[in-house]
Amino acid sequence: MSAKRKRPGPASDSLVTEHEKTVHEVIRSKKDMGASQWEMKREINVADNIITKCIKSLLSKNLIKEVKSIQSRGRKHYMSAEFEPSSEITGGAWYVEGSLDTEYINVLKEQCWRKIYGMKVATLEGIADALRRSNVSQIELSKQQVEEIVKALVLDNQVMEVKSTGTGEFASIPVGKVCYKCIGKRGYGGEPKLGALASIPCGVCPQISRCTPDGIISPNTCAYYQKWLDF
Known part of the structure; x- marks a missing residue:
């Protein structure tokens, strides 16, 4: 406040x-x-x-x-x-005048994918730092916001979540730390394997942690989720 x-x-x-x-x-x-x-x-x-x-x-x-x-x-x-x-x-950073800013979200998703692809294996901190240095966003993104974008890429089947083994490509990353890798080499925006999950709005929703079936924030009352279902 x-x-x-x-x-x-x-x-x-x-x-x-x-x-x-x-x-x-x-x-x-x-x-x-x-x-x-x-x-x-x-x-x-x-x-x-x-x-x-x-x-x-x-x-x-x-x-x-x-x-x-x-x-x-x-x-x-x-x-x-x-x-x-x-x-x-x-709705936080992802909304403008009450509407989900899909254009801004898609730009960040593409940039996140490119940073992960360039690093081969990336931690959340590494992705956030790369985005900050690239000045792709006019506002500084928090670690939570970067994580929401990366999780959306995971839902889109563009990125996979893995844990460091401490060896090989993970040599510089502590054992057990969560990392992210791009799936395949088709480039960002290739045909996702999860079909409709690629566009599900929940992946970038800042209220997802508060969303419950019977709560004020609920899939039952979410206009974006209903639009996705109708599609």
């Missing part, structure tokens, strides 16, 4: 009505997770039309902002202006 500016002070509060203050406090209490109008209605005993009017007023005064949520696409989501949305709301 990060605050990008100071919390609005008394001068701002003096410009809002009591109902607006109540609505704003509910939104503010959710911090970087924000709240939908349905959640506001659940917490305060105020008519829908009043909440709607308060939201419009608070938006016009720049006390709150509307954010896109990958968890509830059918509902508008609001956040107090001093907070930046959590990655649980935005």
Whole structure:
């Protein structure tokens, strides 16, 4: 959670009505997770039309902002202006305006494949370092993000996960450490052997660790997974 500016002070509060203050406090209490109008209605005993009017007023005064949520696409989501949305709301680095950035992901997948191919055998740290030095991404990728891309390549059957034996091509890598090798020499983008698994969105989803059948994040409610099934 990060605050990008100071919390609005008394001068701002003096410009809002009591109902607006109540609505704003509910939104503010959710911090970087924000709240939908349905959640506001659940917490305060105020008519829908009043909440709607308060939201419009608070938006016009720049006390709150509307954010896109990958968890509830059918509902508008609001956040107090001093907070930046959590990655649980935005989807993290792989999403832009609530949509999966497939073009960016594919560029990173190709670059990861090329780095692994060039190194013959590569550790996650080695791949991350090679990507950082190549400046292929405008933002510095975390180790977790690089791992998500590499795991997607494994699902695509472009890369295999192996463990170092400490000998031969693994001589410089500690025994038992997880490494990655390219499958075949056909070049990146060759026909994957796993058919439909090549395009499954779960491989690059930043919420995969939180995804459960009955949870808020679930295959049952995931638009991308449903689109993949329909295809």
